[in-house]
Amino acid sequence: MRTAIFFSLALSSAVTVHAAPAKPAAAPKLVVVMAVDGLPQEQLVRYREQFGQGGFRRLLEQGAWFGNAHQAHGTTVTAVGHTAILTGAYPYQHGIVANNWIDRATGEEIYCTEDRAFKYLGEDTKPNDGTSPARLKVDTLGDQLRYATGNRAKVLAVSGKDRGAILLAGKGGTAYMYMEGSGNFATSSYYMAQHPAWVQAFHAGKPQERYYGRTWRPLLADSAYANDAEGPVFALSYYSESGQPDAAFYKRLKEGPYLDELTLEFARAAIDGENLGRNPAGVPDLLGVSLSAHDYVNHAYGPESRMSHDHLQRLDRMLAGFFADLDKRVGSDGWVVVLTADHGFANTAEFSQQQHIDAGRVDPKKLMAGLAEHLAATFKGIKPIANFSLPNVYFDQPALDKAGVKRADVETAARAWLLAQTGIAEVYTRTRFEESGATGTRIDLLLRRAWHRGESGDLVLVPRPYWSFGSGTSGATHGTPYAYDTNVPLLMMGKRWIAPGSYSQYAEVVDIAPTLAAILRVRPPAGAEGRVLTEILKPAQ
Template sequence: MTDFLISRRGLASWVAAILLAACGSAPPGPATSTGASPAPVASVAPAKARPRLLVFLVVDGLPQRQVLAYRDQLAPDGFARFLDHGAWFAEAHYGHAFTVTAAGHATMLTGASPDRTGIIGNDWRDPASGTPVYNTGDTTAHYIGNPTVPFDGTSPRNLKVESVGDVLRRADPRSKVIAISGKDRGAILPAGKSGVAYMYMTHSGQFASTTYYMQQHPAWVTQFNARKPADRYFHTEWKALLPEAAYANSIPDNQPWFGTRGGLPLPMAGGPDAAPGPAFYRSLLPSPFADALALEFARAAIAGEGLGRDDSPDILVLSLSGHDYVNHAWSAESRMSHDHFLQLDRLLQSFFHDLDAGVGAGNYVAVLTADHGFMPAPEVAAANGEPAGRLNQAQMVTRLNAGLEKRFGEGKWLLGVSASSLLLDKRLIAQKKLDADAVAQELRTLALALPGIGSAYTRSELLSGSRAGAPFFEASRRSWHPDVSGEVQYTLKPFWMFGTSTATHGSPHEYDNHVPLMFWGPAWMRAGRVDTPVDMVDVAPTLAGMLGVAAPVASEGKPLPIPVP
C-alpha cells in the first residue's frame, strides 16, 4: 500500500468571499460562564451567511467500512440523515501514520497533522528524560468535584497550534465552544485553547470540567450531575437491538480470542454492590449507555449555554467514545460492535430530532466523522489468509537494546517507545562520543529485522526528506515532531499490532486511516456522495469558511469540494 495522496479541487465560490480574521499573538481565555470574554480583534462574515450552531460529532474508532456495511439496517434519520440527505465523502483519510485518538482529535479542528500539533500520540516520553507524558496532562489543573490522578487529562497545554474554535472566539468573543466526550482527550483537544471541555468521570458517573477552564461549574452542570443520570443503568443489560439473524455477517459473541469475554445481553458491572460505584461507572464506557449519557449532557449544554440562539455562531463538539472501547474489547467485526453501531444510530436519530425542534433545522450544520478507523483482529485476518500477528513492546525494546549493546557496548541505549517512535539516550551517546545518526541508523536496521515492523526512518531522514517516496515515509513524517518524538519513527506491517486487546488501531493502513466524513445542512450544501479523495486536514479550513473566519494558522488543508446549493 502506498501513502495516501491528496487530490481534490477547491470549494465553490462562496468560500472565496470569506472575510479573513486577523491572528492575534495568543488565543483568548476559555469561554466559560464565570470568566471574562476577550476583546474582539477582527470582523466576521455577515451573520445570515453562517450557521448559528456547528454540531461536530466524532464517533471514536469508527471505520468507514462499518458505516456502509450496515446501511440497510439504519434508522431513517440517524446516520441515514447524512447518507441520504447530506454531503458525504467516500474517500476521507488521515494522512498521518500513527492513527490514535489524541492525534486524530487534535487534527480535525486545527487542520494540522501531528508534526505541527505536537500531539504525536495518546502518550509519549519526554525526549530528554524518557519520563512518560500524557497528551492532555497538566499538573497545574484538576477536575472539578472529582479526584484527579496522575495521567489524567486536564488541559490543552501540549497542543502547539490553534483550532477553528480559537479563531472563531478571537473574531467574535460572544461565540461559545463546548466540547463533550467520554474521554478527556476527546473533549480537550477539539475544544482548543479557548473552548470549554467536559469529560465523563468514571469515578462518579458525572461530567466535569477542570480548573484550566473555570473554578466551579455553571448551574446547569451542577443540576445535571445532581440528577445522577448514570445510575439509571445500574444492574441493567445491554440487549441486542435486532433479532439474531440480523447479525449473520458479524463474528458471534464469546470468541476464545476476545481480550474481554462478552456477549449480548451484557450486564453492566454492578456485582453485589448495593449502590453504583467506580467499577459500574467504568463498565458503561464499552456500551451504548455512556454515549447516551454524553448526548443527554449535550442537550443540557445546548439549553444551559443557549447554543445556537443568536447570530454569533457557536460550536458544539460531541465525541462519542463507546465505539472505540467496544472495538478494542471485541473487534469491529464482532456482533458487539455491529449492535453498538446500530444503537448509536438510534441515539443520533433522537438527538437530531431534538436539535431540529430546539435549535431549528435551518439554523445548524452537523458534521460526523471519526478520529481513526480500526484494524480487524489478527485472528480474523489470519483466518482470511493474511499474515498477521502481535508484538510485545517490552520484548521489542529488550531485543533492540541488546542489538545496540552488541554494536556500541554496554548501556541502556534505548529509553523506550515514545508514541510510534524509538527514543535513544542522547546523553549516553554523547558520553560515549558516538555519532548520533550512526546509532539511529543501526537502530533502524535492527527494527526492520523484527517481525511486524514495516518501515522505519531516522530523525535525519525525516528532517531532510531524503527518503521521500519510500513506503509510508510521508505518513511517518506527518506523525513525527522534532521537539517531541524519538530518533526512529516506525510503522507496523498490515494486520500486526501491539498489546493484548482484541484489536486496535494506530497504523497508516486503509483500515485505520479511512474514516467517515459527512455533512448535513441543506442551507449550506447539496446532498450527494463525493468520491474525490480528501485528507482530514481539510476539515478545519472548510468549517472556518462556513463560520466566516480564517483557517487556523497552522492548518495545512484545503477547503473540501462540498456540493453547494
C-alpha cells in the same frame, strides 16, 4: 430570460446594467462537530441498509458524504485524530504525536492532555489525567470563532475521554469529560473555578444511575448479525460487586452504548444551559461531541464482532434523536453538523488469520528488550535507548555524545535489527525525517506528517499490515498508516449550506476546519493545511 433583457437594454442605451450580487447565506447559528471514536468507513458502508431514518441515513441522504476520506497522518490514534479535526493541521505542526509519548527533558512518559497545574472540579485528579490543552501547539477553529466574535461565540466540547473533549475545545473553549469515578461529566480548573448551575443540576439528577442493572442485548433480530464473527447472542450486564453504583460500575459503563447515551444527554443539557444556537449576541456557537464507546467496544471485541455491529446500530438511533432535538432547539435550517472519526480499526489478529491473512501482535516490551540487548552488545559501555512509547523510541543523546557515538550509527544498527524481527515493516529514523527533499511512498508522507521534531522519537516503528503492538491475546487496535486505520467517515449536513450527495473526491479530515471556517466566515486556524471542500458548498442565494 432576465439576463437577456439586461443585455438588450445595455446595447440600446449604452448603459451597463449589473445583476445584483447574490446575498451570502447567513452563518449557521450552531455548528456541531461529532467524532465517533474508532469508526472505520467500512462499517458505515457494511451496515448501511440496517440504519433507521434519522441518524446515519439522514446524514448519507441529506448531507454530503466523502467515501474516500482519510486521517492523513501515520499515527492513527485518538489524540492525533481528534486534534486534526478542528486544527486542520498535521502532528508535525500541532505537536500531539500520540496519546502518550516521552518527555525528553525528564525521560518519563507523558499524556497528551496532562497538566498538573490544573485539577478536575469536584473530582479526584491523578497526575496524568487530562486537564488542559497545554501541549497543543496550534489554535483551532473554535479559537478563531471566539476571536472573530470578540469572545461572544460559545465553544464547548463533551466526550467520554478527556482528550476527546480537550482537543476539540481548543485553547479558548470549554471541555467536559466523563469521570469514571463518579459517572459525572466535569471540567477542570483550566476552564473555570466552579461548574455552572446547569452542570450542577445535571449532576444532581444522577442520570448515570439509571443504567445500574441494565443489560445490553442485541437490538436487531438474530438474522441481522448472520455475517458477524460472533455467533452466540450476547448479553452484557452493568453492575458492581458492591451491589450499588460505584466506581467499578461507572468504569464498566464505558464499554457499551450507555456512555454515548449519557454523552448526548449532557450535550443536550449544554445546548439548553448555554443557549447554544441561540446566542444573545447573534453570533454562531460551536459544539464538539466525541462519542467514545465505539472505540472501547472495538478494542474489546473487534470491529467484525456482533457487539460492534449492534453498538453502531444503537448509535444510529441515538443520532436520530439528537438530530431531531437540534431541529426543535435551533431550527432545521439553523445548524450544520459534521460527523467523522479519529481513526479506523484493524480486525482482531485471530479473525484476520481465519481469513488466511498474515496477522499478529508484537510484544513491545520483548521487542525493546531485544533491541536494547543488541545495541548494548554493538556499542559496548553505553545504553543508547533512554525510553520508548511505541511507535516512538527515544535515544539517550547525552550518553551518545559522552561516548563519542554518532546517532546515525545507532539508527543504522537499530533499524537493521528491527527490520529482521517478525511483524515489523519499516523503521523511520530522525536522520531520515530531517532530510529535505521529496517523499517517496504515501506511507512515507503520512509518517513525515506524523513526526514532530521536538516531541517524536529518534525511531518510529511501523508494523506490517494487520500486525499491531500489544502483549494481549484478544481484542483489536489501530495506530498504523494503513487504509483500515486511515479511511474514516466524513459527512457534513446543513440545509442552507451543504449540497447533498455522495462525493468520490479524495478528502482528508484536515479539510473540515477550513471548510467550516469558510461557512462561518472566519479565518482558518493558523496551522490548517486542508482545503475548502468547495464541491459541497451550496452557492450563495
